[in-house]
Amino acid sequence: MHILGIGLHILVAIFFAVHAVRTRQQMYWLMILFVFPLLGSVVYFFGIYLPNSRLQHGARKAVTGAVKVLDPGRELREARAAFDFTPTAQNQMRMAAALLDAGEAAEAATIYEACLQGAFAHDSDIRLGAARANLASGRPAEALAHLDQLRAKAPTFRPELTGLLRAQALAAAARNDEARAEFESVVSRHGSFEAKAEFAIWAAGAREFQLAHRLQNDLQSTMDHWNRHTHAMNLPLIRRLEAAFAKVPQQQ
Numbered sequence: 001m002h003i004l005g006i007g008l009h010i011l012v013a014i015f016f017a018v019h020a021v022r023t024r025q026q027m028y029w030l031m032i033l034f035v036f037p038l039l040g041s042v043v044y045f046f047g048i049y050l051p052n053s054r055l056q057h058g059a060r061k062a063v064t065g066a067v068k069v070l071d072p073g074r075e076l077r078e079a080r081a082a083f084d085f086t087p088t089a090q091n092q093m094r095m096a097a098a099l100l101d102a103g104e105a106a107e108a109a110t111i112y113e114a115c116l117q118g119a120f121a122h123d124s125d126i127r128l129g130a131a132r133a134n135l136a137s138g139r140p141a142e143a144l145a146h147l148d149q150l151r152a153k154a155p156t157f158r159p160e161l162t163g164l165l166r167a168q169a170l171a172a173a174a175r176n177d178e179a180r181a182e183f184e185s186v187v188s189r190h191g192s193f194e195a196k197a198e199f200a201i202w203a204a205g206a207r208e209f210q211l212a213h214r215l216q217n218d219l220q221s222t223m224d225h226w227n228r229h230t231h232a233m234n235l236p237l238i239r240r241l242e243a244a245f246a247k248v249p250q251q252q
Contacts (some may be wrong), residue, residue: 013037016044024156096129105136123159131165140172159191164198171202177230193222197237204244212248
């Protein structure tokens with residue numbers, strides 16, 4: 001049993017080491033994982049793996065969705081109140097995020113741009129927020145500028161989301177060949193349901209019907225294995241898919 005325990009610790013450490021290499025974490029994690037396999041694996045799990053996992057992301061989405069349904073304006077009200085009471089940079093960023101979630105993308109973009117002029121000019125989360133807000137307010141060129149800078153300065157920061165936003169911004173700028181290439185790259189690297197769904201939505205809108213149907217079949221195969229909870233968590237994206245494919249001709 002003792003030998004089995006040691007072997008299990010090493011296997012877990014190897015798993016996290018592979019994750020560290022694939023996600024381009026700092027190389028000192030490899031030393032920590034192999035010098036202290038048990039403790040290092042625990043620290044890596046809570047410090048790196050869990051915060052970026054789909055499990056935590058899904059739980060966060062579920063809680064946020066429930067709050068929005070019960071009181072859709074709550075976060076924006078509280079964010080404005082917090083900023084009015086204490087106009088710190090952190091509260092300003094919180095207000096920008098709340099505005100973006102509430103559909104006030106233009107105002108959110110203005111606030112994000114102001115945040116990037118100060119001490120938080122190199123903050124990746126703020127730059128990502130600025131990209132999202134500019135894209136949502138119909139300014140794809142500005143969004144692309146932020147995303148390209150983010151990719152250049154912080155290539156390991158949320159690469160899937162950054163890639164999807166960049167593909168959507170390219171599409172909004174009528175650069176469809178580049179948009180398709182970016183979508184293909186994200187799907188190839190990450191292969192998530194969300195990436196394939198966004199690619200399918202773009203394909204339907206771009207009248208790439210053969211590609212759209214291929215992606216639709218792949219997505220349906222995934223959804224056929226979902227339980228009710230997983231389906232409910234992804235319902236907004238599913239509805240966007242259904243709306244996009246309502247205009248796509250049926251397969252012959």
